[in-house]
Amino acid sequence: MTSVADETLAAISHVPNALGRFGRYGGRFVPETLMFALDELDTAYRGAIEDPAFMAEFHEILNEYVGRPSRLYFAQRLTAAAGGARIYLKREDLNHTGAHKINNAIGQALLTKRMGKQRIIAETGAGQHGVASATAAALFGLSCKVYMGVEDIRRQELNVFRMQAMGTEVYGVTSGSKTLKDATNEAMREWMSSVEHTHYIIGSVVGPHPFPRMTRDFQSVIGVETRQQCLDQIGRLPDVVTACVGGGSNAAGMFYPFVDDAEVELVGVEAGGRSLKAGDHAATLTYGQPGVLHGSYSYVLQDPDGQTADVHSVSAGLDYPGVGPEHSYWKDAKRVRYCNVSDDDALEAFHECGRLEGILPALETAHALVETMRVAAKRDKDDVVVLCFSGRGDKDCAEVARVMAAKKAK
C-alpha cells in the first residue's frame, strides 16, 4: 500500500523544469533582490518534499486538523435536475476554514518554520486565503499580516473579522482597483524588504518559480484523493472533472493527478462577469494574451497598450486578471478546456444548490457548478462528472443578499 503522501510525491515529479517553466510559461520575472530568496525557497522546498518527516507532518495536520480526506459526495438532486450524468462533489468546503486554501497555507507555513522564519505575509481576495494563512499562523505561532484590497474588505467583512480575531493584521490596499491584483502587488513589494525573516505565502498557483509548482503540489492532495475515491466508490475514473479558475489553485490541485489519464476530460471555469466586454469579466484564458504579471509569464488580461486590464466578477476569488502558468500550458496543449460563466448564472446556481442539496457553495464554486450542470445534461446517465467544490458560501451570503436586493430595486 502506498500512502497519499507517497502518491502526492509520485504525481508531482514531471513539470515544471528546473527554471520553473511549463513549456513557454512560468519562470521568474522579478527584481534582482528577490532572486536569492526564490533560490533559497526552491532549495528548501525541494529538500522538504524529499524529507519523509516533512511530508508525514503535512499529511498528519491535513488529516487531524483540516479534516481530510474530504468527502466525495454523490449529489442526487443536482443529478436529477441536470437530467444526465451523475454529479459528484469533492467537498473542499468541509475543510476547516471552509475552502481548499488551507491545504496550501499549512504546507507553506510548515516550510516557513523549516526555513527558520517567524513571520508570514499573504494577499487575499475573497478573504479565504487570508483566513487560511491567519489560521496556519496561529497554529504554528507565526506572526501574520494580510494584504487585502479595500473593495474586498467591504465585500468580505466576515473574513476580515475572522483574520483579526486570530491575531492577524489586515492591511487595506487602496491602490488601483482595490482588489486582489493590487493586494498582490503590495504584498510582493513588502516582501522585497522583509524577505530575510518573512515568508510570503502566495494563495494560488501564480507568482515566480517555485510558487506555481509548490502551491499545485500542496493542493494535489485534492486530485489524489478524488482519483482514489472514484476507484473505490464507482469502480473507475470519472469521465469529466470540473473546477473554477481564479489564479487556478483548486483546479490545478484537482486536475494534476488526472493529467496523464487521457480519457478524463478536464474543464476549467473562469468568471464571465456581467458581460464579455473588456473590464466586465475575468476570463483570462479566453480573452487574455501572454504577458508578465506578478513575476510570471502567463495569459494576462491586457488593454490595447499591454497594461493589465481592470476585471470584474461577482466573486472576489475569481476577480483576477492573471492565471497560473501551468493552466496556460494546459490550454495551449489542449489538455484542459476553459470556458466562462456569468455573474447571473453563478448567482442562480448558488441558490439552486442550496435548495436542492442543502449546500451553499462559495460564489467561485457556483461558477463551476453551472458548467457542471451543463456538461452533465449533455451526457449519458452512466457517465460521471466530478466538481471540485472549492468552498462554502457562508462568506458570500451578505454580498449575495446585497446584489439580489439591488437587482430587485432595478
Ligand SMILES: *Cc1c(COP(=O)(O)O)cnc(C)c1O
Ligand atoms: C480563492 C478561491 C477560489 C479561487 O482561487 P483558485 O486559486 O483559482 O482556486 C475558488 N474557490 C474558493 C472557495 C476560493 O476561496
